[in-house]
Amino acid sequence: MNKKIEATKRYNETAKLYDKRYGDIQIRKYQEVIPEITISDTDLIIDVGGGTGLLSDYLQNNSKNIFICDLSFEMLKEGKRKNKEGHFICADSEALPFRNDCCELVCYFSVFQNLESPDLSLSEGYRSLKPKGRIIVTVLSKLFTQEILEEMLNKNEFVIEKSCKLAVEDFAFIGKKK
């Protein structure tokens, strides 16, 4: 089965359980990575593969300016149930529905394992970011090496500012658009 269809089906079927199963672990990732950058209250943020909007729950001060994009409608519905004011958008990471140079931060928390083309998704993130805008990517360390991710980010012209192994599951990367 096509990877996109497979992932969408799986997340649609398990959406109601997602926060209970993965909430704590995802929050631990945000707690380690987010303090590494400065986010102002007016920054526009795109949360690619943002699922049920856990990142938006975590970044309460910014939640009005976060656009949560995901292919799974059921994951987005769960998010909307928690946060009626949130901006939940059903969209593919390979074709983000945003203008060029429109936001300050693009995040991909634990999304790459589902993607057919992480490269294409990264190029969409790059396109949507303002010059000097930041990107955060975390990937499952059992599926990706740090070198492969750094290569992908470099190929997409991001300048890598920080990369590290998180306490739980993932490698994390912070980069900047030139």
Ligand SMILES: C[S@@+](CC[C@H](N)C(=O)[O-])C[C@H]1O[C@@H](n2cnc3c(N)ncnc32)[C@H](O)[C@@H]1O
């Ligand atoms: C492990 S979850 C991570 C959710 C969220 N980032 C978090 O921190 O809780 C992976 C998410 O990626 C989404 N996803 C998979 N393929 C996608 C694609 N091509 N475009 C957008 N979202 C996708 C899934 O539907 C799922 O919600």
